[in-house]
Amino acid sequence: MTTDTPARLLQLLSLLQTPREWPGGELADRLGVSRRTVRRDIDRLRELGYPVEASKGADGGYRLVAGKAMPPLLLDDDEAVAIAVGLRAGAGHAVAGVDEASVRALAKLEQVLPARLRHRVTTLQAATTPLTSGDGASIAPETLTVMASAVAGRERLRFAYRAADGSETRRQTEPYRLVSTGLRWYLVAYDVDRDDWRTFRVDRVSEPFATGVRFAPREMPTGSAAEYLRRSIQRQQETYGFAVAFAGTAAEVRARLPGWLGTPVEEEGGWCVVRGESGDPVEWLAVRLVMAGCEFVVREPAELVACVRELGGRLSRAGGV
Numbered sequence: 001m002t003t004d005t006p007a008r009l010l011q012l013l014s015l016l017q018t019p020r021e022w023p024g025g026e027l028a029d030r031l032g033v034s035r036r037t038v039r040r041d042i043d044r045l046r047e048l049g050y051p052v053e054a055s056k057g058a059d060g061g062y063r064l065v066a067g068k069a070m071p072p073l074l075l076d077d078d079e080a081v082a083i084a085v086g087l088r089a090g091a092g093h094a095v096a097g098v099d100e101a102s103v104r105a106l107a108k109l110e111q112v113l114p115a116r117l118r119h120r121v122t123t124l125q126a127a128t129t130p131l132t133s134g135d136g137a138s139i140a141p142e143t144l145t146v147m148a149s150a151v152a153g154r155e156r157l158r159f160a161y162r163a164a165d166g167s168e169t170r171r172q173t174e175p176y177r178l179v180s181t182g183l184r185w186y187l188v189a190y191d192v193d194r195d196d197w198r199t200f201r202v203d204r205v206s207e208p209f210a211t212g213v214r215f216a217p218r219e220m221p222t223g224s225a226a227e228y229l230r231r232s233i234q235r236q237q238e239t240y241g242f243a244v245a246f247a248g249t250a251a252e253v254r255a256r257l258p259g260w261l262g263t264p265v266e267e268e269g270g271w272c273v274v275r276g277e278s279g280d281p282v283e284w285l286a287v288r289l290v291m292a293g294c295e296f297v298v299r300e301p302a303e304l305v306a307c308v309r310e311l312g313g314r315l316s317r318a319g320g321v
Contacts, residue, residue, distance in 0.1 A: 147208055154217065158208070161205055174218065245271050246273075248270070
């Protein structure tokens with residue numbers, strides 16, 4: 001139970017800024033207070049200028065009305081627009097370091113932006129072309145905010161989904177988490193029609209719609225959404241084994257290579273060998289081996305041997321050799 005009134009008001013405001021209606025009983029349970037205290041706290045927020053709307057009924061419900069007032073963060077119009085544009089740009093291009101917390105912040109901010117400021121944000125976003133790196137696909141920020149709101153509110157989410165082969169399907173899901181890999185966003189969700197957990201690339205999602213139907217959270221099969229996504233991606237990749245001999249001791253080679261490549265095992269003659277599996281393109285693995293900065297010989301597979309030979313010739317020609 002939160003006995004500190006200012007802290008409780010901030011917690012209540014944080015809940016109300018999620019775009020959904022909160023039954024009075026659920027708010028009371030979340031805050032550990034009585035429904036009467038919730039009603040008094042709602043009145044305090046209204047006195048502070050927050051447009052909290054109440055609905056009638058056996059339990060009653062509350063929600064923060066969008067677009068009628070800015071929260072008392074003392075942001076002027078230019079500051080609010082700058083924050084919204086920055087969050088939209090980062091979320092829409094899956095920039096590394098912009099995680100689910102930023103998407104939730106964007107959902108809350110756009111929920112309370114007045115109409116004139118939302119228009120400025122949209123206009124500036126439409127007139128701006130970002131220079132991005134990598135092969136991450138662009139995503140409409142609205143798609144992420146709809147998904148983030150459904151995750152936070154535990155609402156079933158419907159959307160159209162385009163698979164890798166181009167086929168289109170309609171999905172009904174119980175969204176669990178949004179996960180960013182730095183280049184792409186993924187939704188980890190329970191697919192109701194297929195009765196199983198699934199991962200969805202957000203750039204292949206269209207027409208997302210939160211149905212308003214609440215669901216009880218299920219237990220993730222792997223404990224965390226990030227781990228489930230990692231395993232799902234690995235299952236979809238074709239892997240191959242490799243063996244590479246390096247000149248040097250195991251300790252020297254270990255210091256130059258990332259641990260995921262494998263553990264160096266010493267052999268006779270001042271060499272050690274690293275064996276492992278990879279799902280990355282052989283071209284990428286060849287470049288990573290060169291970056292180790294020590295002599296090496298690829299033993300297998302044949303595709304990696306050929307790639308290293310081609311890369312070596314290309315580098316020699318580039319250096320005028």
